[in-house]
Amino acid sequence: MLSTLVxxxxxxxxxxxxxxxxxxxxxxxxxxxxxxxxxxAQFLADIQQRESDSITCMDGIAYPHAKSKxxxxxxxxxxxxxxxxxxxDEDGVEPSLFFMIASPDNGADHHxxxxxxxxxxxxxxxxxxxxxxxxxxQALDVLLxxxxx
Numbered sequence: 001m002l003s004t005l006v007x008x009x010x011x012x013x014x015x016x017x018x019x020x021x022x023x024x025x026x027x028x029x030x031x032x033x034x035x036x037x038x039x040x041a042q043f044l045a046d047i048q049q050r051e052s053d054s055i056t057c058m059d060g061i062a063y064p065h066a067k068s069k070x071x072x073x074x075x076x077x078x079x080x081x082x083x084x085x086x087x088x089d090e091d092g093v094e095p096s097l098f099f100m101i102a103s104p105d106n107g108a109d110h111h112x113x114x115x116x117x118x119x120x121x122x123x124x125x126x127x128x129x130x131x132x133x134x135x136x137x138q139a140l141d142v143l144l145x146x147x148x149x
Contacts, residue, residue, distance in 0.1 A: 001117055003144055005101075006076040008136040009034050015081040015098070023085055024048065024064065027077040027100040036075035036102055043070040043102065057089040061122055065101035065111050074110055075102045080130055080139060097130050121148040 010030055017023035028037070028044050037043045046066035050056070056063050062085075077100040084094035099118055103111040126148040133139035142148070 001113060002076070005074055005114065006078060006140065006143065008140050010036075010075060011078040011080075011136040011139050013080045013133055013136055013139055015079040017079070017081070017085060020085060020087055023062075023079065023098060024100070027064075027079055027098060030077040030079075031075055031100065031102050034075070036073050037068070037070045038072050039070040043068050046070065047100070055088050057087050057095050058091060058093075059122060060084070060093045060095050060127055061097045061099070062087055062089075062095040063099045063101060063115065063118060065103065065115070067103045067105045067111060069105045071102045071104045074104060074114075076100065076114065077102070078139065078143065080133065082131070097127055123148070 012030060015023065015026060017026045024044060024047055028040050031037045032040045046068040047064050050066045051064055056065060079098040081096050084096045087095050101111050101114050129142045130139055133142055
């Protein structure tokens with residue numbers, strides 16, 4: 001499923017963001033630039049609303065997600081940062097790897113299946129491999145690799 005939702009144009013291996021708000025804006029911009037969302041403000045508001053319900057982060061990886069009317073086509077924007085970003089995670093491990101999941105607001109549980117597939121990959125080796133990627137293609141190869149499933 002992941003291979004249909006992300007490509008090299010959806011990946012930023014050197015995020016500029018230094019805060020959670022900047023992170024959200026930067027990844028929303030990626031989705032908008034790739035014609036996956038129609039309304040940046042609406043999708044950003046939906047992401048922020050979902051985050052206000054509960055923090056979407058664990059073990060150094062954040063996975064903000066939302067079902068939104070602004071989503072034209074399901075997608076994932078991936079961001080990698082060498083330093084962590086303060087995120088408010090309950091386990092105290094601030095994230096440096098980010099997956100923003102855009103799902104259409106049509107009642108389907110698309111995002112649940114995406115999260116399940118991502119969670120199967122999460123771990124120290126996956127995090128390290130993503131951080132060692134020197135290009136968007138390398139990051140995509142790691143993400144789609146069966147090695148971390």
